[in-house]
Amino acid sequence: MVTSPVRIQGLDSSEFSSKNQPMNCPNVRLPWQPLTLPTTPLFGTDGIRGRAGTLLSEDLALQVGFWAGLVLQEYSAVPEPVILGQDSRNSSDMLATALAKGLTTAGLEVWHLGLCPTPGVAYLCSATSAIGGVMISASHNPPEDNGIKFFSGKGTKLSQELQKHIEAGLRGFIGQAVSKTQGQYHYRPGLVTDYAAALHRPLKGVTNLQGMKIVLDLAWGAAVRLSGQVFEQLGAQVICLHDQADGDRINVNCGSTHLEPLKAAVKEYQADLGFAFDGDADRLMAVDAHGREINGDYILYFWGQTLRAAQKLPEDLMVATVMANLGFERAWKQLGGKFLRTAVGDQHVQAKMLQTGAMLGGEQSGHIICHHYGMTGDGMLTALHIASLVRESGMTLGQLVDQSFQTYPQLLRNVRVEDRERRRGWQECEAITNAIAKGEAAMGDQGRILVRASGTEPVIRVMVEAANSQLAHHWTSELVNVVERYLAN
Known part of the structure; x- marks a missing residue:
């Protein structure tokens, strides 16, 4: 146990003295060895992320699960379950098993979804009695990486304050602890169908995609079991690329960061438009019928116009990041809208939206958050709404782009x-x-x-x-x- 204050670039052991510990932590030896951790913070802009087997080891996941379990219980009235999901990476099974062991050691019940998009975990946190959620994914990173993302019981990203408490436990800043009870583990993949049904709910009876041909690039990732059927059930003709769970190829030359296969397929199949998701499907990029890239700036602009016309955009306020194009910002202001920028990262966008009451925000890279429909970025939800918007407008996606704004290089x-x-x-x-x-x-x-x-x-x-x-x-x-x-x- 660390007995003197230690500064770890923003994480100070003096913040976790016996006077302000976030939980009761008696000095009891834990059944595992202390970790050797880097001197820089573990939590970045979206959880803990790094090379699987080195930084993201089985031992780290076990202890992260344990300390996260204690922190979540401390801020919850009753010890309800934790939702656990994962993407298709080869290391995800190992990390999910270790995390589940840590969470149950802390006394929590774990509902393991198996393969599931990150927004599915977030939705189920908010729609069930869960006190939090964990997603095993490195998002758009290559197959050799992995990550651990945490959600609150409301479906929002876990606050930086609580992430610091978890890291403080890992580093020994708040003593050692053991739980008095042992939690249970349940494999519950059927819950993912509840998430799929929720995607349709705002559009059923309103939107019919019949006659639209849509290409989906699923990046060999977390969305492979859901995306095609979600669009088909609204009447669309769907062509899916990279549509098997493949831990060796997730995000490799495909998905939202590599749009060439999608552009080629949209033109080959003469499709109306195409959508590409990243490995955990919390963001997307689009292409029009000519294969032109349509990024998050355009998606925010189109969706913002629709919500504004329906008087569902308070003060016509939009939240974006420092990466948003100046052409987008100036075009939105010319419409009379308000525009706020944050640091890069959807957690910063989310925090600003909650602070200001904004209902729409996101990133140029394709993380789009609309509080009318969810509390976190959701690639499939956004894609469905953009397809609906195109259908209702009577125009093509390319025509909408041509009539919107000119980007700065x-x-x-x-x-x-x-x-x-x-x-x-x-x-x-x-x-x-x-x-x-x-x-x-x-x-x-x-x-x-x-x-x-x-x-x-x-x-x-x-x-x-x-x-x-x-x-x-x-x-x-x-x-x-x-x-x-x-x-x-």
């Missing part, structure tokens, strides 16, 4: 930086900060620069947006070269 480059501490502390590199200042001064109001460490991948993301593509390309190359020179080696 925006380039995004990722620089791989394996060293976790160097990546998290990139702002201490004077050469990088000087290069950013130089670029911002040169572009003035003709562009903007955003450099940040990814919270989900071992990369530094460099984004440059400018009034013309020449400026964007020049300063992107300049900044990438500096980051590579000082951090990547």
